[in-house]
Amino acid sequence: MQDENPAGDALVAQHAVRLWSPDRTDLRRILASILLDDMATLRRKSLPPDMADGWDESTQLDEDGLGLDSLALLGVCSRVSQYFHLHEVGIEDYLFVRRTFGEWIEIVATSIGIRSERLTFQTSGGxxxxxxxxxxxxxxxxxxxxxxxxxxxxxxxxxxxxxxxxxxxxxxxxxxxxxxxxxxxxxxxxxxxxxxxxxxxxxxxxxxxxxxxxxxxxxxxxxxxxxxxxxxxxxxxxxxxxxxxxxxxxxxxxxxxxxxxxxxxxxxxxxxxxxxxxxxxxxxxxxxxxxxxxxxxxxxxxxxxxxxxxxxxxxxxxDGAVQIGGVNVFPAHVAEVVRRHPAVLDCAIRRDGEASRQRLKAFVALRPEGIGEEAVAKDLEQWMRERLSASERPVSVTYGSALPHDGMGKQIDW
Structure with missing residues (x-):
C-alpha cells in the first residue's frame, strides 16, 4: 500500500480542472456521438458518422426532428445523464423537457461548470x-x-x-x-x-x-x-x-x-x-x-x-466457463475445435436463449475455396458430434464469409 499524498492529489485535481474545460465544440461532438450510437441501436443498423454534420443548435431531438419517440428520448436522456453525471448536479430532468440539440449542449455545459469529477463510459456490448x-x-x-x-x-x-x-x-x-x-x-x-x-x-x-x-x-x-x-x-x-x-x-x-x-x-x-x-x-x-x-x-x-x-x-x-444445463463449458475451447475443421476460416461462440435454457450458438466463417455451405454444414455437424459433448455442441450455426464486426472492429452479436 502506497502512502497517501494529499498535496499531490490536490495538484492532480487542480490539473484536472484546468484540463477538463471542454468548449461547446467538444460537447457537441460527444453528444452527437452518443445520439448517433443510440439511434443506430434503435434502428438496428449503422448510421453515417457525418450524419450529425447537418445538425445545428435548433435541431429538434424528438419526433419532430431526429424522430426519437418519448421512450427512445428517455433512454438517450438517461445515457447522457449517466455519461456526464448530471444527476450529481440535479439537472438531468431538463434533458427531457428541453429538446433541441443546443439546449442539451447548454445543460451539459452548465453541469460541468458546477461539478465535474467523473465520466461514465460503456463497454461495446459485444x-x-x-x-x-x-x-x-x-x-x-x-x-x-x-x-x-x-x-x-x-x-x-x-x-x-x-x-x-x-x-x-x-x-x-x-x-x-x-x-x-x-x-x-x-x-x-x-x-x-x-x-x-x-x-x-x-x-x-x-x-x-x-x-x-x-x-x-x-x-x-x-x-x-x-x-x-x-x-x-x-x-x-x-x-x-x-x-x-x-x-x-x-x-x-x-x-x-x-x-x-x-x-x-x-x-x-x-x-x-x-x-x-x-x-x-x-x-x-x-x-x-x-x-x-x-x-x-x-x-x-x-x-x-x-x-x-x-x-x-x-x-x-x-475466458471463464459458462454453465449449459448445469455443466461448465468453455466457449473458447468449442471455438477452437470448430476452427480445426479444414473448411472453417474462423469461428465465434456465444450463449443464446434465456438464462435457464441457455445453449451455445456459433457463427462460422468459411474458407472461400471450400466445398459449399450445405456440404460443410453436414460435415461440420458430424465433426462436432465426434469431438464435443452434448452441452458443448452449438444448437444454432450461422455461416458467412467473415465474423460480424461493428465500425470499431469489435466483434458483435448475430
Missing amino acids: SGAPKPCTHEIAALLEEVDDHARRFSGCRRVLAFTPCHHIYGFLFSVALPRLLECPVADARAWSPGTLRQALQPGDLLIATPFLWRLLLTALGSFPPGVTGVSSTAPLPADLRADLETAGLDRLVEIYGSSETAGVGVRDKGESHFRLLPFWRLEPVTGELARMIGGAEIRLTPQDHLVFADGARFLPQGRR
Whole structure:
C-alpha cells in the first residue's frame, strides 16, 4: 500500500480542472456521438458518422426532428445523464423537457461548470449488454498528460473512432485539448480525400480493424505521420505492413473501458510498458494505482506475462466457463475445435436463449475455396458430434464469409 499524498492529489485535481474545460465544440461532438450510437441501436443498423454534420443548435431531438419517440428520448436522456453525471448536479430532468440539440449542449455545459469529477463510459456490448464503466476525470487526465509528452510533436489529430467511447475520448477530445491542436473526425472521408489531406505531424487514431482498412485504401503514407492503435491486439504482420507503407511511427495502447490505458508499446519495442501511474502487485498479479488518495486494484481482462516489474505481453483473455444445463463449458475451447475443421476460416461462440435454457450458438466463417455451405454444414455437424459433448455442441450455426464486426472492429452479436 502506497502512502497517501494529499498535496499531490490536490495538484492532480487542480490539473484536472484546468484540463477538463471542454468548449461547446467538444460537447457537441460527444453528444452527437452518443445520439448517433443510440439511434443506430434503435434502428438496428449503422448510421453515417457525418450524419450529425447537418445538425445545428435548433435541431429538434424528438419526433419532430431526429424522430426519437418519448421512450427512445428517455433512454438517450438517461445515457447522457449517466455519461456526464448530471444527476450529481440535479439537472438531468431538463434533458427531457428541453429538446433541441443546443439546449442539451447548454445543460451539459452548465453541469460541468458546477461539478465535474467523473465520466461514465460503456463497454461495446459485444459480449452482452453494454456495461457502465465510471472513471475519475483526474485519473483520465493523468493518462492524457503522459500521452501529451509522447505525442508532443502532433500538429493535428485525425480520429477514426467515435469520440464518446473511452479510447476516442482520451485521444480525440482530451489529448487535442491539452496539445492545443485541431482535431477532425475522418471516419466519413473518402480514400482520395484522406490521401490529399494527410500531412506531416498528423496523428491518426484507429483500431487494428480500421488500420487494415486504411492500409488497403491508401497504400502508402506521407512522411511524418504517426498512428495510435488500441481496443484489440495489433497483428505483427499488420504493424510491419504499415511501417513498410511509410507510417512513421505506430504506438499501441493496451487497456479497456474498465481500466482506461494500462500500457504502451512504441515503435521498436517488443513489450508493452506500464504507464507510470500503474504498478504490478507481484504476489496477486493485480494492477494497482492511486486515485484521489485511495489505492485501487484490479485484475486485467487478459493474462499478462511480465518480463520484469514494468514490461509485459498479453497472453489471451481470461475466458471463464459458462454453465449449459448445469455443466461448465468453455466457449473458447468449442471455438477452437470448430476452427480445426479444414473448411472453417474462423469461428465465434456465444450463449443464446434465456438464462435457464441457455445453449451455445456459433457463427462460422468459411474458407472461400471450400466445398459449399450445405456440404460443410453436414460435415461440420458430424465433426462436432465426434469431438464435443452434448452441452458443448452449438444448437444454432450461422455461416458467412467473415465474423460480424461493428465500425470499431469489435466483434458483435448475430
